[in-house]
Amino acid sequence: MTIKITPQCRVHCEAHVALPLPIHTAWGQLRDFHRFASQDYFHAHIDVEGGIPRAGAALSILHRFAGFKTIRRGRILRWRENEGYAFSDLSLAGNRCGFPHVLELKLETGSAANCRLKIITRGPWTAPTPRWMAWLWLYWVFGHVTRSIENQLLGFVAFRLRSVENQALTKPDVYRS
């Protein structure tokens, strides 16, 4: 996981998750947009315009933390089957305040049975805080987002391995070798 904040306060956070899944299988899980977009600490509820996630769909994101609630807006910027998606998370007060950022989940092919998920957050840091403080904050939040997404997908890997084992056990002996 890398977190970079330039002197101009541009944020670029990036993390890579190696998955022992074919890319299309991983995408089959990742396309549960509500689930993966809600892995942020603060994202309590997400409304997608029209209900079905697709490129260009407007988002209404309810943020909730320690009893405080606020609604932010966004849009699904990119939705490419078997590749990934990106969405924006902006303040209702304007595009230049409240850390406007884009979260991108992108799958990259490894081998036939493996793939890699790239998680990227980009945007300008707008709060009047020292850079080290912003770094600590992003380290905490982005680290949590990365771990949560990874845990969700590894949970599916565990399920899949178990299913494969069960299938192997139920097959006749002739196939086991």
Place this chain on the structure above:
Amino acid sequence: LADRFDVALAFDEYPGVSRDALDIPTPERPMRCRKCFYVLTGLPENRCPECGTPFDPESPWTFTTKVPFVWWRFWLPAFLLALVGGLGLYLLLIPTFGFGVATTLIIPFCIGGIVGYGAKTSAPGASALGVAAAWVCIGLLLIGGMVGLALGISSGSLVGGVCGTVLAAIAITPALMGALFGWVLRRSLLRSTFAQRDYLTRSIPLLFLIIPIIEALIEGRHDNMPAVTIVTTCDMNAPPWTVWKNIKFYEQMKTPPPWPLWLSPEVRPKYTTGNSARPGDVRVCVYEHGQLKKLTRTVLAPRLLSFDVVQQHEVENRSIRLLDGAFEISPLNGTTLTRLTLRTRYIPLLYPRWAYFWSERYFVHTLHHYIMDDMRIKAERDAGLAMVAP
């Protein structure tokens, strides 16, 4: 889509099927392939791209909205919540309120409740496994109880063994009842038509953690208990003087003690020194690990011999504080039948009283009977010899 299913249900298009039995997709719970759990929302054709299984968004039997079942995610959160919450409650309530109903019954019940409520037996394809996982949790609780028992026994004293057994028994029964209650509660809520039930899902485990604190606040502190007196009587076919002459202290007994007294080295007597013939005499009773000093208070032959325990050193000091004792002899039928009454007074140190009182009673009565049976045999033998002698 969800609205369409609701309308279909309202018009009874799926006769005999409740809303819960249908997998009604929502944005938070999208359609998934029944075979490979691929998320099917927004696909150009009604066929799973992963495994090729066809589905029909209009027919809830052709897809599922449930996420893949992962067994450790299924039971571990509830178990961890029960474990951490239970330990936290014990650490909070025992020093603050002592051992009362809240700490001995309500906490294990609520811990079991969290486990039972958290064990989702309706998970997809996991009903049998879910039940098994719930029982694994209960089994772990049982093992925890057993560890308590083992620790009690390994402490090497009677009080350790009794404490371990009692605490294990106290904790396990309400924990099992709580697990059953939690499981039934979850099932009932799933089947109920209560409109606000969705909001209860997360608050009920929290409620399970708050209930013991509320109960402890209502119950209040458990401070020192008043002294307990345990009395045992025995009738003997011997005159009072013969019984008086055969008075023996526990530490003077020669016959092997019964098993409850033999179990703990702290109450296994070695020998006794001093005497108790006159008021003010001191008898020192030495045990395997400690000693008792008994100061004779009253000697009224052949009616009463009473003593105070002036020193108790490593003789079940953690369970009781001995105060005094007495031998009372009263003639019942002229000179041939005598009633011997043994009296022991102590301050109990173990809580909750309702759980420990029975074991203390049993222990002291056993000790009394052990002494009195020996005295009776010897007194009746002496009385018989006295009758034969003339």
